[in-house]
Amino acid sequence: NGASFFFICIYMHIGRGLYYGSYMFKETWNTGIILLFLTMATAFVGYVLPWGQMSFWGATVITNLLSAAPYIGTDLVQWIWGGFSVDNATLTRFFTFHFILPFVVAGASMIHLLFLHQTGSSNPTGLNPNPDKVQFHSYYSYKDALGFIILFAALASLSTFAPNILGDPD
Template identity: 70%
Template sequence: GLLLAMHYTADTSLAFASVAHICRNVQFGWLIRNLHANGASFFFICIYFHIGRGFYYGSYLNKETWNVGVVLLLALMATAFVGYVLPWGQMSFWGATVITNLFSAIPYIGQTLVEWAWGGFSVDNPTLTRFFALHFLLPFLIAGLTLVHLTFLHETGSNNPLGIPSDCDKIPFHPYYSTKDILGFALLLILLATLALFSPNLLGDPENFTPANPLATPPHIKPEWYFLFAYAILRSIPNKLGGVLALAASVLVLFLIPLLHTSKLRSMTFRPLSQILFWTLVANLLILTWVGSQPVEHPFI
């Protein structure tokens, strides 16, 4: 990100060209840009697996760790969103317009809030410069929150599939877990490198190869794949405020999870009914992701 920032220009007339310049003229710029763009996707894959694991093994019963984790997720989502706007392609511009406009659904202060976020009366140069600043600053907030997350985790120790304290059976972190972590990290890095080198645009949108044009709306505006589940929920509700509330609830509901646990058993390992509900939720999210990627026409509305 830092290397990209050295060559990127946060100006509506130059942003798209500066990204093209990074990819074409800067030494290994194409590689850094592809790793950066696809790295976000891998980050979200890891995060979603991590949340799923927390669900399955009842890790949410460590309330502080869980709640900080949900705040972390919100910060990550914000960072990914503002980052997607920076290349200033068609999908960047219209994605920013659609998502920022959602805040106008808030009664009384909505429109004022949106214009304040834009720095004007539409998504324009002030919006791009502040989104660039936010995209640079938010990772530092994420790093700080990660330390808080780990500090709270350190109080109780990591959870396990049995959901019972493992104080009696501890092993040193190094070399056992460090080796395990390096292996996992290496495997993910190989996958990321494969994607970035062989199919860098697989997860991207073709519309984003066209410079932003406020006068031409793409026929099918959609976010990156990791937000599609929320986008499907948003567009399934005809009422604007209702859609925005459902969108917010789809993520904020995570704060309620620790309060809804009634079983004496922590993990789902010995709870078959909970397992069925868990895998139903996973299937539901996958279907929502697929529906969100489809055009806004029957039967996908």
């Protein structure tokens, strides 16, 4: 499905960042890792929304992991559940989280790009990229727009012609 395709792209982006040594730019790298966790949270609450057996027990198991936090674990789990077990209140909360988290991801993406423009991109040669810089707007704006169009076309064709290829076998 679309979430699997999105995570494949994220993991390739992280792999490229590791290869290029982008982790040395701490602000950019840390906002990228925060983005990874936010997208994982969005995907998790979206996984629960069909409210089948797999999603019910997935919600039960994953939210129970929070009970391992000292002192506040059980209260945190009960707050997320909206009661003493996974129930309709949990589903309502997860619908809300699934609606709000993409806006948080969009804001974190803007912060990530802001730090990226301040520090500059990494390159595989390790040489100073400052001598001949290309301005971001026009060149990179169009390049990113073309990449978005290609990604969207690939996802649209995948969901149109083979909708079950990346889905859960259930």
